[in-house]
Amino acid sequence: MRIISGKHKGKRLMAPAKLPVRPTTDFAKESLFNILNNYYYFNEVSLLDLFTGTGNISYEFASRGCTEITAVDQNQGCVQFVSKTSEELDFNINTIKSDVFKFLGKTLISADIVFADPPYDFSDEQFATITKLVFERNLVSEEGFLIIEHSKHTDLSQLPNFSFLKRYGGSVFSFFEIPESEDDDTEEEN
DSSP states (O other), rough: OOOOSSSTOOOOOOOOOOOOOOOHHHHHHHHHHHHHTTTOOOOGGEEEEETTTOHHHHHHHHTTTEEEEEEEOOOHHHHHHHHHHHTTOOOOOEESSOHHHHHHOOOOOOEEEEOOOOTOOOHHHHHHHHHHHHHHOOEEEEEEEEEEEETTTTOTTTTTTTEEEEEEETTEEEEEEEEOOOHHHSSOOO
16 A cells, blocks of 8 residues: 555555555545545545554545544454554554444544444444444534445445545445535525
8 A cells, every 4th residue: 555645655565464454545535535635625634544454544544634533443463554654654543443333423633534344244234233223323514524435236325415426446425424414505694
């Protein structure tokens, strides 16, 4: 895996082979960040990276200037690798070892972007639980996105707060957001 932009552009990282991960491909990651560039200045956003695995997405945000990053994974090896790499690259990534569902049920951390890259074999119910917890607990900011990476064989468009999706090879990014209230669209009459 490599960092594709920012202060560590081109930096290659080698994760231990024994980690139970499927890192986002460089092609899909570059496409994702091309979308996000239209919405955000990365030095002004916060990230909550769920199922962080190797930390691939967190490193990309950090390299682009994001300083408020929380990376969550239940695998001790993943958490150790992300912590070690973050320290080596002088990134401010807060790592948390936890089951993501338990974490979402208890945390008070909210972010502008919540990125989730769970196992591709998750059930529809598990995907639905992620979206439900993030939005019911107000873990994504009003102008923010929950982005879930999943297989092209999974369809999340029926879930509440779904906004749009982008496909890249076998990977799909589904974007969810808080809908604009009708009050925002109408001006008060005097």
